Amino acid sequence: MVRAISVITAVYQPRIEHLLAAWESLRGQELPAGWRWEWLVQEDGRTGVAVEVLPADERIRFGDGRPGGVAITRNLALARASGELVKNLDQDDVLTPGVLARDIAAVTGQDGVGWATSRALDLLPDGELAGFEGDPAAGRLEPGFVLDLWRENGFRLPVHPTTLCIRRELAVLLGGWMAVPGSDDTGLLLAASVVAGGFFESAVGLHYRKWPGQGSAAGSAHYEAVEWAARMKLVGERADALRGLGMRLGD
Incomplete structure (x- = not known):
């Protein structure tokens, strides 16, 4: 039986060259024997832009829906995913080989590992790549490790949430990407990190594109103080509540 990993990309008013670069980085991936990938390209809206731009390929599964933001768009793709693993890929980012x-x-x-992340490098507008400090040691991350460091470091994650790969059953159990603006991936990662062990891969897994049009660009509404504090409070409280229940993957 062939096993599958579902790559999820939420699409909203994409830069065409960025979306095509994401596709090129995906189609070049080599998987272990007995595995396949599918690409769930989910539009936030119904313009048909992704269908027009991307090639006809049976591994690409398009979807659309009413505008609702990135978390809802990702969750609609999660509902369609057939893989036992789910991998995020933002529309403007690039996977590494x-x-x-x-x-x-x-x-x-x-055993006991429900999710994985990897090292990411910023892809700057001039094409240069830039790293940043604070990566944990490569290997297994025990439940609670990420949440505790997130708090100790002023709500800065020790691993990049955009690189998340997670067991589909775990993502569904946690409600998918969290319904908060701009930190939905942080919410899912923190929740997963207290109910299952994780893994950090020190090899670079993603080039995270930094450009003026991205939603989390510095100086944007993403960092407005009142909203930022509210969603950091909520994502932290949810992770605390899950930890308090004593849930563990495989229990």
């Missing part, structure tokens, strides 16, 4: 294979090995290769 081999990352899907490494994710598969990390999550399926050891």
